[in-house]
Amino acid sequence: MADPTPLVSIAGASLSAEINPLGAELHSLRDGEGRDLLWDGDPAFWTGRAPILFPVVGAVAGGVIRVDGRGYPMAKHGFARRKTWTLVEHDAAAATFRLLPDEETRSAYPFDFRLELRFVIDDKGLSLSATLTNPGQAPLPASFGFHPALRWPLPGGAPRDRHIVRFAEPEPDPIRRIDRDGLLRPAPEPSPVEGRAILVRDAMFEDDAMIFDSLSSRALSFGAAGGTILDIAFPNMPFLGIWTKPGAPYLCIEPWHGIADPEDFAGEYRDKPGVIEVAPGRDHIFAMRIDIGSATLLG
Template sequence: MAEWITIASDHLSAAINPVGAELSSLKDADGRELMTDANPAFWGGRAPLLFPVVGQPSHDTIRIDGREYPMKKHGFARRSLFDLTDHTADNATFTLSDSDETRTHYPFAFQLEVTFHIDAATLHIDVTIHNPGNAPLPASFGFHPAFAWPLPYGRAREDHRTIFVADEPDALKILAADGTISPGDRPSPLENRTLRLADDLFADDALIWSNVRSDRVTYGASSGPQLDIAFPDTPKLGIWTKPGAHFVCVEPWHGIADPEGYTGEYRDKPGVFEIAPGGAKRIGMSVMLVP
C-alpha cells in the first residue's frame, strides 16, 4: 500500500494516494473530512481518475483499427501506480506513462500528468494528457470525486442539494443493465436549477447530463459551509451515489460509457477526443470550501 502524499494551506489539507493519483482525503482547517467515508459496504472508491475510458465499454472491450483490446469500466489509470514527480507544501504532481502492461489494453504512447494544488480554500486538480507519439491519440477522461453526504457541519442529510449555475433543460441519459448508455432518456429531476438530493434519485444508478451547460455547481445544505465545484473543461456531468451511503459523487466527464451494444471503433464512439502528435490536452476542476 502506497503512502499517501499530503498538501495543505491554512484552510484545507488534502491527501493523495499514488495508486491512481486518487484524492483520498480533503479536510477543512479544523480537520473535518469533506470526502467519502469509503465504506466498502457501499463503495470503497474515493476519487478515481477515469482514463482512457469513462464508464462501461461494451463487453469490456474497445476496438482499435479492427483489433479488440480488453478494457474495464473507467479504464486502468485508477488502478495504476503513478510516479510522484513534484511535491511542495501546497502542490503535488503525479505522472503515469505508457508501459508494456498499458499497451495490452490501449496501444498508444501517452503521459498522464495530474497536479493537485491548494490555494487558500480551493483545491485545484489539473490533468494534462500528453501525446508523445507520431499519430493522433484518441482518449477520454473523467473525474469521480465522492464528497461527504452529509457534509460535517451538523445539517441533515435530506437538507443537502446541488445547485447548477445555468438552466439545464435537457433530459438525462439512462444506463442499461450492463452499464452502457441506453437509447432512451429520463426526465430531469431538477427544480429550476436545484437538485434536491434523495436516495430514490439513484435507484437506477447515476444521473447523467450528456450536454451540461453549467461549468460549476454548489453542493451542500441550505445553510452552513458548502462546496463550490467548478469544471470548465468538461461537457458532461454525472451525479451518483448508492442509496444509504454517506457520499455523493459529482463527476465532470470528457467522455461517456459506450452506447448499448456498441461494436464500433473506440475513436468513433461518443465522448472520445483526439490529441495531435506531440500535443497535449488539459482538463481541470476545482473544489472551493465556501464558509
C-alpha cells in the same frame, strides 16, 4: 509492514489533502477545522474515494475497445485508477503525479501517452489538472473523468435531506441512465433539475447514476444552508455524472470528458461519444476545482 504506497500530503490555510499514488487518488480532503469533506472508502458501501477515469469513462460494449478493427480488453473506467503513479513534484501545497504506458496498459490501450495529474491547494480551494501529452506520431484518442465522492451530509450540521445540487445554469434537458451492463440506454429521462436545483434523494439513484450528456453548466454548488457548501467548477468537462448507492453517506459529483458506450455502439474507439484526439506533440488539459463556498449559488 510498511505501506507500499505512502500517502502524499499537501495543505493550505483552509484545506488539507492526502493523495494515494495508487491511482493518484485523492484519499482525504479536510477543511480548516479538520472535518472530512471526502468519503472515507468504507467497504460496507464502496471502497472508492475519488478514482481517476482514464482512458475510458464508464463501461465499453463487450468489454473491449476497437482500434483499427482490433479489439482490446478494457475495464470499466479504464486502468489509471489501478496503476501506481510516480510522484514527480511535491511541496507543501502541491503535488504532481505521472502515469506512463507499460506492457499492461498497451495490452488494453495501444498508444504512447504521458498523463500528469497536479493537485494544488491555495487560499480557498483545491485545483486538480490532468495534462495528457501525445508523444507519438499519430493522433491520440482518449477520455478522462474525475469521480470524487463527497460526504453527504457535509460537515456543519445541516441535515442530509436538505442538501441541494444547484447548477450555474438551468438544466432542463433530459438525462441518461445506464443498463445492467453499464451501457447507455437509448431512451432519455426527464431532468430532475427544477430550475437550477436538485434536492437530492436516495430514490434518485435506485436506477444508478444520473448522467447529464447535454450540459450547459460548467459549475455547481453542493451543500445545505447552515452547513458546509462546496463550489465545484469543471470548465472544460462537457459531461457530468451524479451517483451514490442509496443509503450511502456520500454523493459523487463527477465531471467527465467521455461517457459509457451506448447499448448499440460497435464502432471504433475514436468515434466513441466524448473521446477527444490529441495531436502529435500536443497536450490536452482536463480540470476541476473544489472550493469552500458561500450560499451564493444555493440562494
